[in-house]
Each structure stands twice: as structure tokens, then as C-alpha cells.
Amino acid sequence: MTALFDACYEPLRRLASHLPQGSQAGISAPRDLVMSAFRAAIENWERVGTWDLERQRRWLWAVCRNQRTDELRRQGRARAVSSQVRMLYEVPAAPPEQAVLARLALDKCAAVIRGMPPKRREVARMAWLLLMPRDEIAEVLGMSAGSVRVHLSHARKALEHEVGPHLPFPLDGERSGRADDDGAERRGA
Template structure:
């Protein structure tokens, strides 16, 4: 920054001549309110003081163009910084959503693994019914025909299997009664 004795007076003369028009210009820029416009004018003149050794040698018209260019660049920098902060905030929100999605996924996988472990330990006929209905998405009629049992027996095995899973796995069971209401004859409604 230049430190010659007339620096303050020269900057003051420039400020008095250009600050009002510079403020009006700053107020026309996107996302610039009155307070930001005032700040931009102030930071522009601070930059003028810091670069006065070069700026002071320019004619008044070139000084004016320099001030407008610096103010515009500072406004763009502030806008970019604000965008960067907003994007960082968006990234944080996305990361938080991903963390909650990951947590939900992990808990679902654990519950599903436990459920299939429980199904594997069920009596043979119930295990086959559960597997064919829930994994292969067969209807109770298809399971009954395949296993040579009645559809009522298939539904009974499904209810016993679901009850057993609810006791063992609890609310994380993938085949809960509130979801079970969506199951019709061993198939997901709408399938």
C-alpha cells in the first residue's frame, strides 16, 4: 500500500467524485441490497488505497473504469462465496440424508438377515411356505398346488411364520402385520 503524504487527500477527492455513482451501480447488481452496496463501495475504495501507486497515475476516466471493474469483481466474488457456502450447506444436507439412508439400509439388512435366519429354523413345511410366498412371491394357490396342501394351510403357515418373526425380530421384521395387510394370498398387493 502506498504511504505518500497526499494519499488520504487524493483518495478523498476520488471518493467524493465517484462514490455516489458507484453506490448506484452496486445497487443494480443481482442479489445486492443497500447494505451490501455500501460494503462493496467501501471495499472498492480500500482496494484503491492499496493499489494507489498504480491507480493514482491513471487519468480520471481510467480510475473510474478501474473502480467499477473492481466493484463488479468484488460483487461476483461475494456471490460465488455465498453460492459456495450454500452448496456446502446442500452437501451437508445430502450427506446427512445419505447417512440416514445408510443407517436405514443397514438396519433393514440386519433385520432381513435375522428374519431369514428365523425362517431357516422353522419347521420344514412352514419354511417352504414362507420361502415360496415371500421370496419367490408365489400365490397361496400356487404354493398349495406345489406342496399338495390347502390354501388355508398355506395362510395358516404364513400367519404362524409372521407371528414368530414378530416375536424374534420385533418391529424391524420385514413381514410385520401392518405390512402384512398389504399381502394378499402370499403376494404383495399390486404385484
């Protein structure tokens, strides 16, 4: 094995330096590629040790090429998967004017809610910020579910009147188990 290493290491390293490199991430340096080939030779020495020097050299070179090919294939798959993940999960940035309008609308909503009577403000906060169901809000605030519904209806109308179509979040379908705020509960009662 020592004679094989002495005879083949440097020529194989020079050859390996001419193999395609891809983008450097995940690609072995030429010396590492050659050392991996020698490690494979040691692991397979019972077979490789019976060959002449030329066949051993060709086999080591084939191992180097195959390892680089595997690295390049893995790198290509990683790039493909990475681009697919980006396409599926990256949220496109909103145009600047849309971001500014959303921020202004949100500021206006906060101002409208701050200007509401304290009970209505608390009901709106619990429903829209804390996402509490109406029956829990009623229990926590010590009021009937109907009062909670009325407070939310007035809060919603105030926001729709002041902010209009620029509301940055939906006002219907709070987490009450129903999508319709204005009639389903009364009809069911």
C-alpha cells in the first residue's frame, strides 16, 4: 500500500485538481478526493492488492471521478430542492406603496380602537388581538354573549367607517365557532 501511495498520490492529486469543481459548497478539495480513494483502496485491499500498479492507479482514478460526480449530483439536487423550497415558502415582498398603505391603515385602526369606550375597546382587543371566543370574553368581562356581540358589531362598524376598504385584517369570523357574526347566533337562540 505504501508503494501504491508513493507512486500514485501526487499524479492523482494533479488530475483531481482538473475535475469539475461546481460551486465550492459540498465539493472536496483534490487532496481529500485522493485520500478518500486511498481509503476505499484500503477497505477493498483484499481485491485491489492483487492487481498490478497500473490497474490500481486506474481504479483509484475511477474512484476519484465517481466521488466528484456524486458530489456534483448531490449539489445539483440540493440546488433544485432549494429553489423549489424558496418558490413554495418565500413570501414575496409587498410593493413599498402597499406596505405604506397597510401601515397607515393599521395606525388608523389603532387610533379608532383607542377612541372607543373602555368596554368596547376591551372586547375588540380580546376578540381580534387575543382571538378569544365570544363566550369566553363574556365570561371574563362579566357580560352576556349578546352584549359582546353588540360591542363587536359597533367596533366593526366604526372601523369600517373610519378605515373603509383599507382594513389590513378581516373583522368577521372571530374565533367564536361561527363565520357569521350578525344573525346565526340569534337564529340559533
